[in-house]
Amino acid sequence: MSDRSTDGTEGLNENGMLGRVVSYIEAARRTPVSARARDAAFRCIIDLLGSAAAGVNQPGVRAVRSTALATMGTGGVPIWFSGASSTIIGAAWANSASASALDLDDGHRLARGHPGAAVIPAAFAVAGETGASLDEIINAIVIGYEVGVAIGAARTSYGNTGTWSAYAIVATAAALLLTPSDILAHALAIAGESAPNQLFASAPAPRVPAPEGSDVKEGIPWSVVTGLVALNLAEAGHTGPRNILDSARHYRFAEDLRLGADPHICKAYFKLYACCRHIHAPLDAMLQVIEQNAIDADTIDLMEVETTSGALRISNRTRPANIIDVQYSVPYCMALAALSGPHVLLPLMPDALGQENVMKLSEKVNLSLNMDFDARFPAETLARVSIIADGRRFVSEVTTPKGEASNPLSSDELEAKFRAATRMVLSTPRQEDVLKGISTARAGDMSALMTSLVSG
CATH class of the missing domain: 1.10.4100.10 (2-methylcitrate dehydratase PrpD)
Structure with a gap:
């Protein structure tokens, strides 16, 4: 003392x-x-x-x-x-x-x-x-x-x-x-x-x-x-x-x-993708446009992203050298999700690197500052994505990412995220042990949760 x-x-x-x-x-x-x-x-x-x-x-x-x-x-x-x-x-x-x-x-x-x-x-x-x-x-x-x-x-x-x-x-x-x-x-x-x-x-x-x-x-x-x-x-x-x-x-x-x-x-x-939060609004906007218009990612000629200064500040490498580079690249994450689906970002694994088709598509992603969006940052993080494919232009709504306090994940969605993120590390019984431990902790007993965290 x-x-x-x-x-x-x-x-x-x-x-x-x-x-x-x-x-x-x-x-x-x-x-x-x-x-x-x-x-x-x-x-x-x-x-x-x-x-x-x-x-x-x-x-x-x-x-x-x-x-x-x-x-x-x-x-x-x-x-x-x-x-x-x-x-x-x-x-x-x-x-x-x-x-x-x-x-x-x-x-x-x-x-x-x-x-x-x-x-x-x-x-x-x-x-x-x-x-x-x-x-x-x-x-x-x-x-x-x-x-x-x-x-x-x-x-x-x-x-x-x-x-x-x-x-x-x-x-x-x-x-x-x-x-x-x-x-x-x-x-x-x-x-x-x-x-x-x-x-x-x-x-x-x-x-x-x-x-x-x-x-x-x-x-x-x-x-x-x-x-x-x-x-x-x-x-x-x-x-x-x-x-x-x-x-x-x-x-x-x-x-x-x-x-x-x-x-x-x-x-x-809370995040649904293993990458910087600045990338999530562009990802959700892009996935919305692809789904609504049944766009084949191989036909995409250009993706234009209107975003905030925060998203322009990160490294945004189109040919990332490592997983951390991927986590801070709007173009690469968008290309990866467009070609393989959003599940590849939950979690992000080493095989995401070095994919030539992903790198080529990421080079077709252009980022620009939207002053109206930036005026609302950091209280909100917004994006709008335009996709040009097969000679047509498709434009998303102004998008805020899923998981914000204004657009929260449900308890079921949080549990689903836990299972997806840990599926390569924890067995199904081990996942259930942790989730059960959290449930019993809510009721006042931390012992099962603490036990579930101990072993490798």
């Missing part, structure tokens, strides 16, 4: 933004979540566990897992679907890596990023060590989403998830550990200032060169390590710049900000 005062008052401006965040966490961790937020948390859990199982054998994930075990040691916290276990930090790091590897994890429009792949692995890891109750875990997850999304949305310039999710990790873990307010304030400040900078990947267009597809992606797993270590550092007496969120250059919070009033977790979106 630090020798610092833990009454939450010494040196901390309680009216500053960090003080307000601390006050929210302290109040929220003592208050049961609403039925609406609880249901949203379980929807996020089932989605995140499916994403993690789907990604568990990816090369970059295996590298994180072996490094976590080598550097952070073994312990009693499960590394999901692997049969291994590590310390809180090691397991949370590895589980976050598997959850974010295939770009199937949830997201949030306001923060323009992915809170679940950070928050849920951290919550489960800390709870696995402390024996937290189900209600405490759910509460911590709701708090983590709230803090992460609020801070991510307040950034004055775009930053990939890893630039803000360390705040969410501190909030999540501190809610479970009942961290005193002064230590919590320093931990948040340490995490915020030490988070992955993502300067190359977060840079605005034009990016010359565009970032090479790599396992680093948005820095989410390392932000989990950053957040958990920040909490340990603050506990040991390390300090951070507690006025960090008052920087007008870097953050602009809404004047009427009321943390927790309308929980951000209730507006998370």
Whole structure:
């Protein structure tokens, strides 16, 4: 325990933004979540566990897992679907890596990023060590989403998830550990200032060169390590710049900000394709036109995509070198789905690479900025697709992707996504064990769910 005062008052401006965040966490961790937020948390859990199982054998994930075990040691916290276990930090790091590897994890429009792949692995890891109750875990997850999304949305310039999710990790873990307010304030400040900078990947267009597809992606797993270590550092007496969120250059919070009033977790979106969210609206628009007009993909001469600046910012390689390149390419994903069907993107597998017919069709995809769509971004992500085939032009409706809070997946659709995403990794009985575990957890018993995550 630090020798610092833990009454939450010494040196901390309680009216500053960090003080307000601390006050929210302290109040929220003592208050049961609403039925609406609880249901949203379980929807996020089932989605995140499916994403993690789907990604568990990816090369970059295996590298994180072996490094976590080598550097952070073994312990009693499960590394999901692997049969291994590590310390809180090691397991949370590895589980976050598997959850974010295939770009199937949830997201949030306001923060323009992915809170679940950070928050849920951290919550489960800390709870696995402390024996937290189900209600405490759910509460911590709701708090983590709230803090992460609020801070991510307040950034004055775009930053990939890893630039803000360390705040969410501190909030999540501190809610479970009942961290005193002064230590919590320093931990948040340490995490915020030490988070992955993502300067190359977060840079605005034009990016010359565009970032090479790599396992680093948005820095989410390392932000989990950053957040958990920040909490340990603050506990040991390390300090951070507690006025960090008052920087007008870097953050602009809404004047009427009321943390927790309308929980951000209730507006998370879920993905049906293993690729960047910027690609989903063009995909849904294209698939709509193909289905409605019975278009043979081999007859397509041109696909014109009206979209937002976010979609134009990603790399969009028509001849991707690796799976991560595919995850960030509107043209390639559209061509792949047009020729083979959307199921090839749930999940995305290595055999998607190097297909000459896909590359040729992707070179027929033109992207353009629609200023009206961009004015509604990031609150909405819209696209319209025109397909020219056999001398005719077919135009989609203005499309928002399936899975948004305004167009949500049903519970049956989330379960169907889980089964499809994990079908190459988990046996059918194992899939049912996880789904049954989530069902019994909803009723108040986490034991079956925790057991279902342990073995490889």
